[in-house]
Amino acid sequence: MSIILLGINHRSAPLSIRERLSISCGEEGKTLEALKNIPHVREAMYLSTCNRAEVLVNIKPADEVVEKLKAFITEHGNLSPEEMGKCLYVYRDEDAVRHLFRVASSLDSMIMGEPQILGQVKDAYRLCVRQKTSGVILNKLLHHAFSVAKRVRTETSIASNAVSVSFAAVKLAKKIFGTLGRKKVLLVGAGEMAQLAARHLMDNGVDRIIFTNRTYENAVKLANDFHGLPVEFELLEEKLGDVDIVISSTGSPDCIISGDMVATALRRRRNRLMFLIDVAVPRDIDPAAGKIDNVYLYNIDDLQGVVDENMQSRLNEARDAEAIIDEEVARFSGWFATLEVVPTIVDLKNKIEEIVRGETERSHSWMKDLGGEERENIEILVNSIVNKILHDPVVGLKKESLNGEADPYVAVVKKLFKL
DSSP states (O other): EEEEEEEETTTTSSSHGGGGOOOOOTHHHHHHHHHHHHEEEEEEEEOOOSEEEEEEEEEEOTTTTHHHHHHHHHTTTTHHHHHHHHHOOOEEHHHHHHHHHHHHSSSSSOOOOOOOOHHHHHHHHHHHHHTOOOOOOHHHHHHHHHHHHHHHHSSSSSTOOOHOOOOHHHHHHHHSOOOOOOOOOEEOOOSHHHHHHHHHHHHTTBBBEEESSSSSSHHHHHHHHTEEEEEEEEGHHHHTOOOOOEEOOOOOOSSSSSSHHHHHHHHHHOOEEEEEEESSSSSSSOOOGSSSSEEEEEEEEGGGGHHHHTTTTHHHHHHHHHHHHHHHHHHHHHHHTTTTTTTHHHHHHHHHHHHHHHHHHHHHHTTTTTHHHHHHHHHHHHHHHHHHHHHHHHHHHHHHHHOOOOOHOOOOOOHTTTO
Protein backbone atom coordinates (compact mmCIF):
# COMPACT_ATOMS: atom_id res chain seq x y z
CA MET A 1 0.00 0.00 0.00
CA SER A 2 1.09 3.56 -0.65
CA ILE A 3 -0.41 7.02 -0.10
CA ILE A 4 0.04 9.52 -2.93
CA LEU A 5 -1.00 13.18 -2.99
CA LEU A 6 -0.54 15.29 -6.09
CA GLY A 7 -1.92 18.60 -7.23
CA ILE A 8 -1.42 22.33 -7.59
CA ASN A 9 -2.01 25.29 -5.27
CA HIS A 10 -1.76 29.07 -5.11
CA ARG A 11 2.00 28.86 -4.67
CA SER A 12 2.71 26.51 -7.54
CA ALA A 13 0.18 27.67 -10.14
CA PRO A 14 -1.45 30.95 -11.19
CA LEU A 15 -5.21 31.41 -11.12
CA SER A 16 -5.44 30.88 -14.88
CA ILE A 17 -4.31 27.27 -14.37
CA ARG A 18 -6.05 26.57 -11.05
CA GLU A 19 -9.45 27.49 -12.44
CA ARG A 20 -9.08 24.86 -15.15
CA LEU A 21 -8.80 22.17 -12.48
CA SER A 22 -11.83 23.27 -10.45
CA ILE A 23 -14.88 21.02 -10.47
CA SER A 24 -18.25 22.46 -11.37
CA CYS A 25 -21.24 21.62 -9.18
CA GLY A 26 -22.60 18.15 -9.97
CA GLU A 27 -19.38 16.88 -11.55
CA GLU A 28 -17.66 15.81 -8.32
CA GLY A 29 -19.01 12.26 -8.41
CA LYS A 30 -17.86 11.67 -11.98
CA THR A 31 -14.38 12.91 -11.13
CA LEU A 32 -14.08 10.55 -8.18
CA GLU A 33 -15.40 7.64 -10.24
CA ALA A 34 -12.82 8.35 -12.94
CA LEU A 35 -10.05 8.41 -10.33
CA LYS A 36 -11.19 5.17 -8.72
CA ASN A 37 -11.22 3.47 -12.14
CA ILE A 38 -7.51 4.10 -12.64
CA PRO A 39 -5.75 0.70 -12.28
CA HIS A 40 -4.22 0.09 -8.82
CA VAL A 41 -6.12 3.00 -7.19
CA ARG A 42 -7.93 1.60 -4.17
CA GLU A 43 -9.23 4.79 -2.55
CA ALA A 44 -9.48 8.36 -3.81
CA MET A 45 -10.42 11.89 -2.73
CA TYR A 46 -10.44 15.09 -4.80
CA LEU A 47 -10.06 18.43 -3.03
CA SER A 48 -10.99 21.47 -5.13
CA THR A 49 -10.96 24.99 -3.63
CA CYS A 50 -10.20 28.46 -4.91
CA ASN A 51 -6.55 27.96 -3.95
CA ARG A 52 -5.87 24.31 -4.73
CA ALA A 53 -6.82 21.18 -6.63
CA GLU A 54 -5.41 18.00 -5.10
CA VAL A 55 -5.83 14.27 -5.58
CA LEU A 56 -5.29 12.00 -2.57
CA VAL A 57 -5.16 8.25 -3.23
CA ASN A 58 -4.30 4.98 -1.61
CA ILE A 59 -2.75 2.75 -4.26
CA LYS A 60 -1.28 -0.65 -4.74
CA PRO A 61 2.34 0.25 -5.55
CA ALA A 62 3.00 0.10 -9.27
CA ASP A 63 5.41 2.06 -11.44
CA GLU A 64 2.79 3.29 -13.87
CA VAL A 65 0.08 4.45 -11.43
CA VAL A 66 1.63 7.84 -10.60
CA GLU A 67 2.06 8.56 -14.29
CA LYS A 68 -1.59 7.69 -14.85
CA LEU A 69 -2.60 10.06 -12.04
CA LYS A 70 -0.49 12.82 -13.60
CA ALA A 71 -2.15 12.12 -16.94
CA PHE A 72 -5.57 12.35 -15.26
CA ILE A 73 -4.78 15.83 -13.89
CA THR A 74 -3.21 16.92 -17.17
CA GLU A 75 -6.28 15.86 -19.13
CA HIS A 76 -8.77 17.17 -16.56
CA GLY A 77 -7.16 20.62 -16.57
CA ASN A 78 -6.12 20.59 -20.23
CA LEU A 79 -2.55 21.28 -19.09
CA SER A 80 0.45 21.31 -21.38
CA PRO A 81 3.51 19.22 -20.40
CA GLU A 82 5.33 22.46 -19.58
CA GLU A 83 2.53 23.67 -17.31
CA MET A 84 2.35 20.34 -15.54
CA GLY A 85 6.12 20.27 -15.04
CA LYS A 86 6.14 23.73 -13.47
CA CYS A 87 2.99 23.52 -11.36
CA LEU A 88 2.39 19.93 -10.25
CA TYR A 89 3.73 18.60 -6.96
CA VAL A 90 3.73 14.95 -5.90
CA TYR A 91 4.04 13.71 -2.31
CA ARG A 92 4.36 10.09 -1.24
CA ASP A 93 3.52 8.33 2.02
CA GLU A 94 4.84 10.33 5.01
CA ASP A 95 5.31 13.49 2.94
CA ALA A 96 1.73 13.13 1.63
CA VAL A 97 0.43 12.73 5.19
CA ARG A 98 2.35 15.81 6.35
CA HIS A 99 1.03 17.90 3.45
CA LEU A 100 -2.58 16.86 4.16
CA PHE A 101 -2.19 17.68 7.86
CA ARG A 102 -0.74 21.11 6.98
CA VAL A 103 -3.61 21.79 4.56
CA ALA A 104 -6.30 20.79 7.07
CA SER A 105 -4.62 22.94 9.73
CA SER A 106 -4.50 25.90 7.29
CA LEU A 107 -0.71 26.15 7.42
CA ASP A 108 -0.62 25.77 3.63
CA SER A 109 -3.36 28.33 2.99
CA MET A 110 -2.93 31.72 1.35
CA ILE A 111 -4.21 33.10 4.65
CA MET A 112 -2.55 31.07 7.39
CA GLY A 113 -5.00 30.15 10.13
CA GLU A 114 -8.17 30.73 8.10
CA PRO A 115 -10.95 28.33 9.10
CA GLN A 116 -12.62 27.70 5.74
CA ILE A 117 -10.15 25.10 4.46
CA LEU A 118 -10.97 22.56 7.18
CA GLY A 119 -14.63 22.68 6.17
CA GLN A 120 -13.65 22.24 2.53
CA VAL A 121 -11.52 19.18 3.37
CA LYS A 122 -14.42 17.74 5.37
CA ASP A 123 -16.78 18.34 2.44
CA ALA A 124 -14.39 16.56 0.07
CA TYR A 125 -14.14 13.63 2.48
CA ARG A 126 -17.92 13.39 2.91
CA LEU A 127 -18.26 13.20 -0.84
CA CYS A 128 -15.77 10.37 -1.23
CA VAL A 129 -17.51 8.49 1.60
CA ARG A 130 -20.84 9.00 -0.16
CA GLN A 131 -19.34 7.85 -3.47
CA LYS A 132 -17.72 4.86 -1.71
CA THR A 133 -14.22 5.83 -2.88
CA SER A 134 -12.77 5.83 0.64
CA GLY A 135 -11.80 2.84 2.76
CA VAL A 136 -9.77 1.92 5.82
CA ILE A 137 -6.71 4.00 4.93
CA LEU A 138 -8.35 7.26 3.83
CA ASN A 139 -10.94 7.02 6.61
CA LYS A 140 -8.19 6.75 9.22
CA LEU A 141 -6.04 9.41 7.52
CA LEU A 142 -8.79 12.01 7.15
CA HIS A 143 -10.12 11.59 10.68
CA HIS A 144 -6.55 11.92 11.92
CA ALA A 145 -6.19 15.11 9.83
CA PHE A 146 -9.32 16.56 11.46
CA SER A 147 -7.91 15.72 14.89
CA VAL A 148 -4.59 17.40 14.02
CA ALA A 149 -6.39 20.54 12.84
CA LYS A 150 -8.30 20.66 16.13
CA ARG A 151 -5.04 20.33 18.11
CA VAL A 152 -3.42 23.14 16.12
CA ARG A 153 -6.37 25.47 16.70
CA THR A 154 -6.61 24.53 20.38
CA GLU A 155 -2.93 24.52 21.32
CA THR A 156 -1.76 27.52 19.26
CA SER A 157 -3.12 31.00 18.60
CA ILE A 158 -2.69 30.76 14.86
CA ALA A 159 -6.40 31.21 14.17
CA SER A 160 -6.76 34.26 16.42
CA ASN A 161 -4.56 36.35 14.11
CA ALA A 162 -6.00 35.03 10.86
CA VAL A 163 -7.98 36.99 8.33
CA SER A 164 -10.30 35.64 5.69
CA VAL A 165 -10.13 36.23 1.96
CA SER A 166 -13.28 38.27 2.38
CA PHE A 167 -11.61 40.43 5.03
CA ALA A 168 -8.65 40.99 2.71
CA ALA A 169 -11.03 42.00 -0.08
CA VAL A 170 -12.77 44.56 2.14
CA LYS A 171 -9.44 45.91 3.38
CA LEU A 172 -8.32 46.35 -0.23
CA ALA A 173 -11.54 48.23 -1.00
CA LYS A 174 -10.78 50.61 1.89
CA LYS A 175 -7.36 51.28 0.38
CA ILE A 176 -8.96 52.23 -2.93
CA PHE A 177 -11.77 54.42 -1.56
CA GLY A 178 -10.24 55.60 1.70
CA THR A 179 -13.56 55.03 3.47
CA LEU A 180 -16.49 52.72 2.73
CA GLY A 181 -19.09 55.00 4.26
CA ARG A 182 -21.87 55.89 1.77
CA LYS A 183 -20.60 53.23 -0.67
CA LYS A 184 -23.00 50.78 -2.29
CA VAL A 185 -21.93 47.16 -2.71
CA LEU A 186 -23.22 44.30 -4.82
CA LEU A 187 -22.46 40.80 -3.50
CA VAL A 188 -22.83 38.08 -6.12
CA GLY A 189 -23.16 34.60 -4.61
CA ALA A 190 -24.54 33.41 -1.28
CA GLY A 191 -21.85 31.10 0.07
CA GLU A 192 -19.53 31.47 3.05
CA MET A 193 -17.34 34.01 1.21
CA ALA A 194 -20.35 36.27 0.64
CA GLN A 195 -21.51 35.97 4.25
CA LEU A 196 -18.07 36.89 5.60
CA ALA A 197 -17.75 39.77 3.15
CA ALA A 198 -21.15 41.12 4.19
CA ARG A 199 -20.15 41.04 7.84
CA HIS A 200 -16.87 42.88 7.20
CA LEU A 201 -18.61 45.42 4.96
CA MET A 202 -21.19 46.20 7.62
CA ASP A 203 -18.44 46.58 10.22
CA ASN A 204 -16.77 49.12 7.93
CA GLY A 205 -19.81 51.33 7.52
CA VAL A 206 -21.01 50.42 4.02
CA ASP A 207 -24.18 52.31 3.17
CA ARG A 208 -26.08 49.52 1.41
CA ILE A 209 -25.47 45.93 0.29
CA ILE A 210 -27.35 44.39 -2.62
CA PHE A 211 -27.43 40.57 -2.72
CA THR A 212 -27.99 38.45 -5.79
CA ASN A 213 -27.72 34.74 -6.41
CA ARG A 214 -28.99 32.23 -8.95
CA THR A 215 -31.19 30.83 -6.19
CA TYR A 216 -33.17 33.92 -5.26
CA GLU A 217 -34.26 32.51 -1.89
CA ASN A 218 -30.59 32.42 -0.77
CA ALA A 219 -30.18 36.09 -1.71
CA VAL A 220 -33.31 36.93 0.30
CA LYS A 221 -31.98 35.08 3.34
CA LEU A 222 -28.66 36.96 3.24
CA ALA A 223 -30.44 40.26 2.69
CA ASN A 224 -32.60 39.62 5.75
CA ASP A 225 -29.56 38.69 7.85
CA PHE A 226 -27.66 41.85 6.92
CA HIS A 227 -30.51 44.32 6.33
CA GLY A 228 -29.72 44.48 2.62
CA LEU A 229 -31.65 44.35 -0.62
CA PRO A 230 -32.17 41.09 -2.58
CA VAL A 231 -32.47 41.20 -6.36
CA GLU A 232 -33.12 38.53 -8.96
CA PHE A 233 -30.03 37.21 -10.70
CA GLU A 234 -31.49 38.27 -14.06
CA LEU A 235 -31.13 41.91 -12.93
CA LEU A 236 -27.39 41.57 -12.31
CA GLU A 237 -26.36 43.60 -15.38
CA GLU A 238 -28.83 46.35 -14.55
CA LYS A 239 -27.64 46.63 -10.93
CA LEU A 240 -23.95 46.91 -11.86
CA GLY A 241 -24.44 50.57 -12.70
CA ASP A 242 -25.90 51.30 -9.26
CA VAL A 243 -22.97 50.20 -7.11
CA ASP A 244 -19.41 51.25 -6.33
CA ILE A 245 -18.08 47.84 -5.29
CA VAL A 246 -18.79 44.35 -6.64
CA ILE A 247 -17.58 41.23 -4.80
CA SER A 248 -18.33 38.02 -6.69
CA SER A 249 -17.90 34.47 -5.36
CA THR A 250 -20.15 32.03 -7.21
CA GLY A 251 -19.51 28.47 -8.33
CA SER A 252 -20.24 29.22 -11.97
CA PRO A 253 -17.97 27.43 -14.47
CA ASP A 254 -18.07 30.50 -16.75
CA CYS A 255 -17.74 34.26 -16.36
CA ILE A 256 -21.04 35.86 -15.34
CA ILE A 257 -19.88 39.49 -15.62
CA SER A 258 -18.44 40.41 -19.03
CA GLY A 259 -16.27 43.34 -19.99
CA ASP A 260 -19.15 44.80 -22.00
CA MET A 261 -21.43 44.63 -18.96
CA VAL A 262 -18.89 46.58 -16.91
CA ALA A 263 -18.33 49.12 -19.69
CA THR A 264 -22.08 49.74 -19.94
CA ALA A 265 -22.38 50.10 -16.16
CA LEU A 266 -19.50 52.59 -16.10
CA ARG A 267 -21.17 54.77 -18.73
CA ARG A 268 -24.34 54.83 -16.64
CA ARG A 269 -22.19 55.90 -13.69
CA ARG A 270 -20.64 58.69 -15.80
CA ASN A 271 -17.22 57.06 -15.38
CA ARG A 272 -17.27 57.15 -11.58
CA LEU A 273 -14.80 54.64 -10.14
CA MET A 274 -15.83 50.95 -9.96
CA PHE A 275 -14.05 48.44 -7.75
CA LEU A 276 -14.48 44.75 -8.66
CA ILE A 277 -13.20 41.86 -6.55
CA ASP A 278 -13.45 38.39 -8.03
CA VAL A 279 -12.74 35.71 -5.41
CA ALA A 280 -14.26 32.88 -7.45
CA VAL A 281 -12.38 30.00 -9.07
CA PRO A 282 -13.08 29.71 -11.98
CA ARG A 283 -13.32 33.49 -12.28
CA ASP A 284 -16.72 35.20 -12.35
CA ILE A 285 -15.56 38.46 -13.96
CA ASP A 286 -13.99 38.67 -17.41
CA PRO A 287 -10.36 39.85 -16.96
CA ALA A 288 -10.96 42.26 -19.87
CA ALA A 289 -13.01 44.39 -17.45
CA GLY A 290 -9.80 45.29 -15.64
CA LYS A 291 -8.47 47.10 -18.72
CA ILE A 292 -11.28 49.65 -18.70
CA ASP A 293 -10.39 53.11 -17.37
CA ASN A 294 -11.70 53.84 -13.87
CA VAL A 295 -12.27 50.12 -13.23
CA TYR A 296 -10.13 48.35 -10.63
CA LEU A 297 -10.40 44.57 -10.94
CA TYR A 298 -8.69 42.25 -8.47
CA ASN A 299 -8.79 38.44 -8.34
CA ILE A 300 -8.01 36.11 -5.47
CA ASP A 301 -4.27 36.05 -6.22
CA ASP A 302 -4.12 39.85 -6.05
CA LEU A 303 -5.17 39.68 -2.40
CA GLN A 304 -1.85 38.11 -1.43
CA GLY A 305 -0.27 41.49 -0.74
CA VAL A 306 -2.97 42.34 1.79
CA VAL A 307 -2.53 38.94 3.38
CA ASP A 308 1.26 39.35 3.72
CA GLU A 309 0.80 42.37 5.97
CA ASN A 310 -0.84 40.11 8.55
CA MET A 311 1.60 37.24 8.16
CA GLN A 312 4.34 38.06 10.66
CA SER A 313 2.10 37.74 13.70
CA ARG A 314 1.26 34.19 12.67
CA LEU A 315 4.78 32.89 11.96
CA ASN A 316 5.65 32.16 15.60
CA GLU A 317 2.38 30.28 16.04
CA ALA A 318 3.11 28.39 12.83
CA ARG A 319 6.33 26.99 14.30
CA ASP A 320 4.39 25.53 17.22
CA ALA A 321 1.80 24.15 14.80
CA GLU A 322 4.51 22.49 12.68
CA ALA A 323 5.82 20.72 15.79
CA ILE A 324 2.34 19.33 16.45
CA ILE A 325 2.11 18.13 12.86
CA ASP A 326 5.52 16.40 13.04
CA GLU A 327 4.34 14.54 16.13
CA GLU A 328 1.06 13.49 14.54
CA VAL A 329 2.72 12.44 11.26
CA ALA A 330 4.97 10.10 13.24
CA ARG A 331 1.94 8.71 15.05
CA PHE A 332 0.00 8.04 11.85
CA SER A 333 3.08 6.62 10.10
CA GLY A 334 3.51 4.18 12.97
CA TRP A 335 -0.05 2.94 12.54
CA PHE A 336 0.31 2.80 8.76
CA ALA A 337 3.55 0.81 8.96
CA THR A 338 1.93 -1.90 11.09
CA LEU A 339 -0.65 -2.56 8.37
CA GLU A 340 2.04 -4.48 6.50
CA VAL A 341 2.06 -7.20 9.16
CA VAL A 342 -1.61 -7.07 10.21
CA PRO A 343 -2.83 -9.77 7.78
CA THR A 344 -0.15 -12.17 9.03
CA ILE A 345 -0.96 -11.41 12.66
CA VAL A 346 -4.67 -11.96 11.99
CA ASP A 347 -3.95 -15.26 10.17
CA LEU A 348 -1.71 -16.41 13.03
CA LYS A 349 -4.33 -15.61 15.69
CA ASN A 350 -7.06 -17.26 13.65
CA LYS A 351 -4.99 -20.44 13.28
CA ILE A 352 -4.26 -20.61 17.01
CA GLU A 353 -7.93 -20.01 17.84
CA GLU A 354 -8.91 -22.74 15.40
CA ILE A 355 -6.51 -25.16 17.13
CA VAL A 356 -7.94 -24.25 20.54
CA ARG A 357 -11.52 -24.82 19.29
CA GLY A 358 -10.57 -28.17 17.81
CA GLU A 359 -8.84 -29.40 20.95
CA THR A 360 -11.71 -28.16 23.10
CA GLU A 361 -14.21 -30.12 21.00
CA ARG A 362 -12.05 -33.24 21.25
CA SER A 363 -11.99 -32.84 25.03
CA HIS A 364 -15.74 -32.66 25.23
CA SER A 365 -16.06 -36.23 26.54
CA TRP A 366 -14.32 -35.54 29.83
CA MET A 367 -15.24 -31.84 30.06
CA LYS A 368 -18.98 -32.54 29.93
CA ASP A 369 -18.89 -33.69 33.55
CA LEU A 370 -17.44 -30.36 34.68
CA GLY A 371 -19.58 -27.57 36.00
CA GLY A 372 -20.15 -24.41 33.97
CA GLU A 373 -17.78 -22.36 36.13
CA GLU A 374 -15.02 -24.97 35.84
CA ARG A 375 -15.32 -25.07 32.03
CA GLU A 376 -15.23 -21.26 31.91
CA ASN A 377 -12.08 -21.21 34.07
CA ILE A 378 -10.37 -23.71 31.75
CA GLU A 379 -11.24 -21.57 28.71
CA ILE A 380 -9.89 -18.45 30.43
CA LEU A 381 -6.67 -20.32 31.31
CA VAL A 382 -6.20 -21.61 27.74
CA ASN A 383 -6.84 -18.18 26.19
CA SER A 384 -4.45 -16.55 28.65
CA ILE A 385 -1.69 -19.00 27.74
CA VAL A 386 -2.32 -18.48 24.02
CA ASN A 387 -2.22 -14.69 24.37
CA LYS A 388 1.04 -14.82 26.30
CA ILE A 389 2.62 -17.12 23.68
CA LEU A 390 1.50 -14.81 20.86
CA HIS A 391 2.44 -11.57 22.60
CA ASP A 392 6.15 -11.47 21.80
CA PRO A 393 5.81 -12.58 18.14
CA VAL A 394 3.05 -10.01 17.52
CA VAL A 395 4.96 -7.17 19.22
CA GLY A 396 8.12 -8.22 17.36
CA LEU A 397 6.39 -8.13 13.98
CA LYS A 398 4.93 -4.68 14.67
CA LYS A 399 8.31 -3.38 15.84
CA GLU A 400 10.06 -4.62 12.71
CA SER A 401 7.34 -3.09 10.54
CA LEU A 402 8.10 0.34 12.02
CA ASN A 403 11.66 -0.03 10.73
CA GLY A 404 10.48 -1.26 7.33
CA GLU A 405 12.21 -4.60 7.90
CA ALA A 406 9.27 -6.92 8.58
CA ASP A 407 9.27 -8.86 5.28
CA PRO A 408 11.73 -11.65 6.29
CA TYR A 409 9.99 -12.11 9.65
CA VAL A 410 6.58 -12.29 7.99
CA ALA A 411 7.93 -14.90 5.59
CA VAL A 412 9.32 -17.01 8.48
CA VAL A 413 6.08 -16.87 10.47
CA LYS A 414 4.06 -17.87 7.40
CA LYS A 415 6.39 -20.79 6.69
CA LEU A 416 6.63 -22.07 10.27
CA PHE A 417 2.91 -21.90 10.95
CA LYS A 418 1.88 -22.81 7.40
CA LEU A 419 -0.30 -19.73 7.06
